[in-house]
Amino acid sequence: MYLRKYIMAPTKNNLSAVLYGINDLRLEQRPIPVPKDNQVLLQMEVVGKDVKNLKLDDRVAIEPGVPCRLCHYCKTGIYHLCKDILFCATPPDDANLSRYYVHDAKFCWKLPDNMSLEEGGFMEPLSVGVHACKRANIKIGGVCLITGACPIGLVTFLSAKAMSDFKIVITDVLDVKLKMAKQLGADYTLKIEKNMTE
Known part of the structure; x- marks a missing residue:
């Protein structure tokens, strides 16, 4: 899923789907991740202190790939070609199949009020x-x-x-x-x- 909604009340339940190999998908509890200063905790309670573009209860769609922002590709606007891009997919990143997930705030896009969560998931x-x-x-x-x-x-x-x-x-x-x-x-x-x- 490429969209999450911030929530006010946290839970200790962070059930996660983790792919260990072919035909080996397991459900397990994982710690709720702690966002860095430039990240947000999606399905969330916390925003990093440097995040200015989002606030609690914002509904967002995400760009699933977060590039390094330092290489030639990133600096020339074709960051999808970045060799160090971290793509939230399993594998290698199981986190987006969890109830809580941290993501770089610059790659979260606020949904307009007239757009449903289902529509936002298709962005x-x-x-x-x-x-x-x-x-x-x-x-x-x-x-x-x-x-x-x-x-x-x-x-x-x-x-x-x-x-x-x-x-x-x-x-x-x-x-x-x-x-x-x-x-x-x-x-x-x-x-x-x-x-x-x-």
């Missing part, structure tokens, strides 16, 4: 889809192929549909995902079999 994946369509220069007339009807594939599809009149083909290995893509308005769906050849 980061949707930004991936919009960025992909802009990079592919999707505008008017043509065909777009999206490989994979996973959440990122589907928001990329929705972005392409909103930005163009392209015919959209979406592929996947699972029928249930292709059915969802078709329900959302994909022009064509194609199931890829595991042993498919030319």
Whole structure:
């Protein structure tokens, strides 16, 4: 999940999902992390003393990757290419599958009051889809192929549909995902079999 809401009353319960290996996902209690001065504790009670852009009870969406901010990529605005970026995903970072999680405040974005938490949870994946369509220069007339009807594939599809009149083909290995893509308005769906050849 890419969004948390600050809460006022802390709990000692920080149940966390931790991936130890393939087919080895465990639930365990972990200590509630303590934020540094430039971090926030999400689902939270505490904001670091240097945080000015957020306050208690703000609802936020996060950018899951926090770069070093010192390398050439970071300084030239393409920080997603940073080699030292810490991405909150499991593995290596199990923390975002916990009830409490600390994250750099500069990579937390306050949700507007008219946006639900459910809508806010889609901001980061949707930004991936919009960025992909802009990079592919999707505008008017043509065909777009999206490989994979996973959440990122589907928001990329929705972005392409909103930005163009392209015919959209979406592929996947699972029928249930292709059915969802078709329900959302994909022009064509194609199931890829595991042993498919030319």
